[in-house]
Amino acid sequence: MKIAYFDCFSGISGDMALAALVDAGADRHYIEEELARIPFEPFSLSWKRVNKRGISSLKMDVLQDEHDKPHHHRHYADIVKMIRSAGFSKRTTELSLAIFEKIGIAEGKIHGIPLEKVHFHEVGAIDSIADVIGVALALDSLELERIYCSPVALGNGMIHIDHGHYPVPAPATLEMMIGLPVAASPYRKELTTPTGAGIVSAVVDKFLPGLPNMTVEAVGYGAGTRDLPDQPNVLRVVIGRADPSFPADHVRQLLPIHEHVHEHSHDHDHPHHHHHGHDHEHEHGHHHSHDHDHEHGHHHGHDHDHEHGHHHGHEHEHEHEHEHHRSQEHGHRSDEKEASLPHGMEADREQSAPPGPKH
Numbered sequence: 001m002k003i004a005y006f007d008c009f010s011g012i013s014g015d016m017a018l019a020a021l022v023d024a025g026a027d028r029h030y031i032e033e034e035l036a037r038i039p040f041e042p043f044s045l046s047w048k049r050v051n052k053r054g055i056s057s058l059k060m061d062v063l064q065d066e067h068d069k070p071h072h073h074r075h076y077a078d079i080v081k082m083i084r085s086a087g088f089s090k091r092t093t094e095l096s097l098a099i100f101e102k103i104g105i106a107e108g109k110i111h112g113i114p115l116e117k118v119h120f121h122e123v124g125a126i127d128s129i130a131d132v133i134g135v136a137l138a139l140d141s142l143e144l145e146r147i148y149c150s151p152v153a154l155g156n157g158m159i160h161i162d163h164g165h166y167p168v169p170a171p172a173t174l175e176m177m178i179g180l181p182v183a184a185s186p187y188r189k190e191l192t193t194p195t196g197a198g199i200v201s202a203v204v205d206k207f208l209p210g211l212p213n214m215t216v217e218a219v220g221y222g223a224g225t226r227d228l229p230d231q232p233n234v235l236r237v238v239i240g241r242a243d244p245s246f247p248a249d250h251v252r253q254l255l256p257i258h259e260h261v262h263e264h265s266h267d268h269d270h271p272h273h274h275h276h277g278h279d280h281e282h283e284h285g286h287h288h289s290h291d292h293d294h295e296h297g298h299h300h301g302h303d304h305d306h307e308h309g310h311h312h313g314h315e316h317e318h319e320h321e322h323e324h325h326r327s328q329e330h331g332h333r334s335d336e337k338e339a340s341l342p343h344g345m346e347a348d349r350e351q352s353a354p355p356g357p358k359h
Contacts, residue, residue: 004142005211006149006204007236009183011191014131016222017199018138019060020237022047024220026138034137035130037086041065043126045134050223052232057223062127074124076104077116083133095136095203103198106175122161128195135199142239148212149204151181152197157188173197181207187228213243 004024006012022028032045046061083096104118111118122128139147154169154177161170168190169177176197185191192200206212217240224233 001145001242002143003146003148003212003214003240003242004139004144005208005214005238005240006147006200007238008150008152008192008200010224010228010231010233010235011153011155011185011193012196012200012235013193013224014128014135014195014199015060015062016224016235017196017237018131018134018222019047019058020220020222020235021135021138021142022060022220023058023222024218024237024239025142027141030141031134031137034088034092035134037088038126038129038133039082039086040126040129043130045130052221052223052227052234053230055221055232055234057221057232057234059223062130064126074120074129076100076107076118076120079120079124079129088133088137089140092133092136092140095139096133098202099132099136099195099198102176102202103172103194106172106194106198109175110171123194123198131195132198135203139203144239146205146242147203148206148208149200151183151207151209152177152200153183153185153191155185155187155189155191157190159190169197170194176201180204189226189228211238213245214238214240215243216240 004021006017006020018031022031028047035045042065044063046063048059050057050059079100080097083093083100086093088096101115103120103123104115107118107120107123108115120128154173157168158165159168159170160166168188169192170190172194173192173196176194177192177200180201216238218238220237220239221232222235222237224235227233
């Protein structure tokens with residue numbers, strides 16, 4: 001089984017994720033050709049090698065024609081319509097829609113509006129749109145069957161976004177990370193953007209504190225824009241094959257996961273709990289001293305007609321079990337069996353959601 005591990009020790013953003021996946025072997029030319037299907041303002045991708053504190057990394061930037069006025073604000077519904085009509089592969093379409101849905105739900109909850117009326121600010125810009133769809137294309141290109149991820153460094157401090165000065169992590173970023181493991185960071189910078197959080201919350205199957213049992217085949221480094229004082233500001237992606245001599249699911253979970261649902265149930269009570277701040281490097285952190293491993297399984301079968309199938313299976317070391325399976329038109333269904341992922345990724349992570357949306 002082909003797998004990937006996202007090592008988010010310096011956080012994650014859309015451009016870092018796309019660059020790391022290409023550095024690890026995703027087909028760059030396929031990604032660029034497919035992105036040309038986006039019917040918005042013209043853009044191109046720039047790729048260059050940079051050095052981040054001794055680590056040779058790939059830096060990706062989305063370039064726009066200086067004569068074309070950039071469009072920073074788009075509605076969720078317009079982006080969904082564009083993705084569905086662009087003619088991408090089935091898996092690319094499903095993954096792209098899943099990521100934007102996560103961001104849209106977070107934005108909606110933060111602003112108190114329905115998902116269909118969500119108006120993206122920074123995430124509605126062409127660079128963020130290209131980042132999201134580019135990551136979906138890269139995952140499709142690599143034919144990954146399962147995606148693992150480390151606890152995610154978020155950052156600290158304050159950032160300036162369209163709405164003014166906001167704390168790091170941005171409200172939408174934090175909303176998307178509900179129930180997912182985050183890591184402390186000493187840097188007063190934004191390490192994880194809303195786009196990065198949307199990617200993690202939508203595509204990761206399991207969260208592990210270290211590499212899973214695997215045979216490593218490739219390693220990619222995606223560079224962020226700024227530099228950090230004492231560590232490389234990069235996202236590391238490890239590609240390989242799951243070691244068949246170990247049970248693939250023999251892990252404990254770190255924390256309960258939360259999936260967007262208008263209705264959800266828990267076997268016992270957990271505290272339950274705006275996408276702003278454009279991508280490209282952020283810092284903020286939450287420290288979890290729980291020595292758990294966390295499983296997070298998603299089913300990305302967005303048969304978009306607004307039907308979504310997500311399966312979330314969650315086990316806690318403290319002997320709580322949560323199983324949530326969400327099937328949307330925007331609703332959710334619970335199921336005790338693992339869902340079969342249309343895009344090829346097994347779903348065995350559980351997510352339960354706060355009763356509302358996000359940025």
